Amino acid sequence: MINFSLTEEQLAVKEAARELAQKSLKPGVIERDSTMTYPKDQIREMSELGFMGMMVDPAYGGGGMDTLSYVLAMEEISKIDNSCSVAMSVNNSLVCWGIEKYGSEAQKQKYLPRLASGEWIGAFCLSEPEAGSDATSQRTVAIDQGDHYLISGTKNWITNGGTSKLHIVIAQTDVDKGHRGINAFLVETDWEGVSIGAKEDKLGIRSSDTHTIMYSDVKVPKENRIGEDGFGFKFAMTVLNGGRIGIAAQALGIAAGAYELALAYAQEREAFGKPIAKHQAIAFKLADMATEVEAARQLVYRAAKLKDQGKDFLSAASMAKVFASEVAMKVTTEAVQVHGGYGYVKEYHVERLMRDAKITQIYEGTSEIQRLVISRNIGKGELYPEFA
Numbered sequence: 001m002i003n004f005s006l007t008e009e010q011l012a013v014k015e016a017a018r019e020l021a022q023k024s025l026k027p028g029v030i031e032r033d034s035t036m037t038y039p040k041d042q043i044r045e046m047s048e049l050g051f052m053g054m055m056v057d058p059a060y061g062g063g064g065m066d067t068l069s070y071v072l073a074m075e076e077i078s079k080i081d082n083s084c085s086v087a088m089s090v091n092n093s094l095v096c097w098g099i100e101k102y103g104s105e106a107q108k109q110k111y112l113p114r115l116a117s118g119e120w121i122g123a124f125c126l127s128e129p130e131a132g133s134d135a136t137s138q139r140t141v142a143i144d145q146g147d148h149y150l151i152s153g154t155k156n157w158i159t160n161g162g163t164s165k166l167h168i169v170i171a172q173t174d175v176d177k178g179h180r181g182i183n184a185f186l187v188e189t190d191w192e193g194v195s196i197g198a199k200e201d202k203l204g205i206r207s208s209d210t211h212t213i214m215y216s217d218v219k220v221p222k223e224n225r226i227g228e229d230g231f232g233f234k235f236a237m238t239v240l241n242g243g244r245i246g247i248a249a250q251a252l253g254i255a256a257g258a259y260e261l262a263l264a265y266a267q268e269r270e271a272f273g274k275p276i277a278k279h280q281a282i283a284f285k286l287a288d289m290a291t292e293v294e295a296a297r298q299l300v301y302r303a304a305k306l307k308d309q310g311k312d313f314l315s316a317a318s319m320a321k322v323f324a325s326e327v328a329m330k331v332t333t334e335a336v337q338v339h340g341g342y343g344y345v346k347e348y349h350v351e352r353l354m355r356d357a358k359i360t361q362i363y364e365g366t367s368e369i370q371r372l373v374i375s376r377n378i379g380k381g382e383l384y385p386e387f388a
């Protein structure tokens, strides 16, 4: 059975993230969203407090914390600023975790201290104009030149695309081998041939740094390939399994944040002679919202715990992501409704959370892909690893 009682250390992490979010991320969040301004100072403060490399081994400059602590921090930060939390999620769970789990000792020593301290921010470059959910259809190529590869191609919707100093680039090295002809490479962004397209103008997470990236004959030393030849697709999939816990935590934070705002508003706002929270129409909405947030929390914490215990968490991560992201959409929409006209204007924060919620159903695997992953594991005895 999974025990969700939090340790003193986990509670302290949650409190520190809550304080950071309230004191440093909340001021200016509406303005940054409107103007698509990257939260540079906020990310710097998050880096100084250790939030960009929470799970990295202290030997490589990280916080050495467990996944549940990371999820607790993601939840609190995502209640306020999801442009900050997506940068944190990609850096922690796709880039740092990927390098720490599968990188060579030299790669870890060279890159992890910079990434874990936030001196460098990383990006994970898998999606392409014609390869989103169908991730094996990579068009980006890496041509083997003996001691180096030459990478050419285009990657789309890359989080941290404009600010990152290191990309994990997934590319095809041998098209005849299908997914076994795909590799992952560590590419420094100041290398010749890397160019950054314009920042995307998005529905939500508007200040996050999402760009198209072009690679033109970028010379990448062979020692910057991650793992054995042909390991890149497995690498990307395994890393995404962990990443999905981060995005599930983001969705949970969005839902919990919207619920907290709706509850506070409903207890204060009066109509027909009493607070609207005392009218059954609103009270029942709040009851449903509270129930859904709690159910999402259980799934997200469970996936994190399974990962920390070294158990299979593939289905658990997908279940957490698909459920929490759908709860985020529902709860934020209801939070706008509870606020009435005030909910539709920026000042009250809930409309931003509603816009931010949508992307959690799309990135790091759409809801449809999560259902595919879960359905493929049904009957394999992997759905409840805690009872195995």
Ligand code: CAA
Binding pocket: 090, 124, 126, 127, 132, 133, 134, 135, 136, 157, 158, 159, 179, 233, 234, 237, 238, 240, 241, 314, 363, 364, 365, 366, 369, 372, 373
């Ligand atoms: N974990 C580990 N291995 C996996 C895996 C997983 N989740 N999914 C597939 N694999 C392995 C399979 O075991 C298989 O390996 P073997 O041949 O050795 O057995 C290999 O990968 C190929 O698998 P499939 O035959 O199942 O491949 P498929 O093409 O039918 O389906 C897919 C794969 C599940 C649809 C996969 O392509 C997928 O997950 N797509 C979604 C991609 C995605 O999540 N993109 C997000 C972009 S990144 C992002 O958003 C970052 C950001 O900036 C926020």
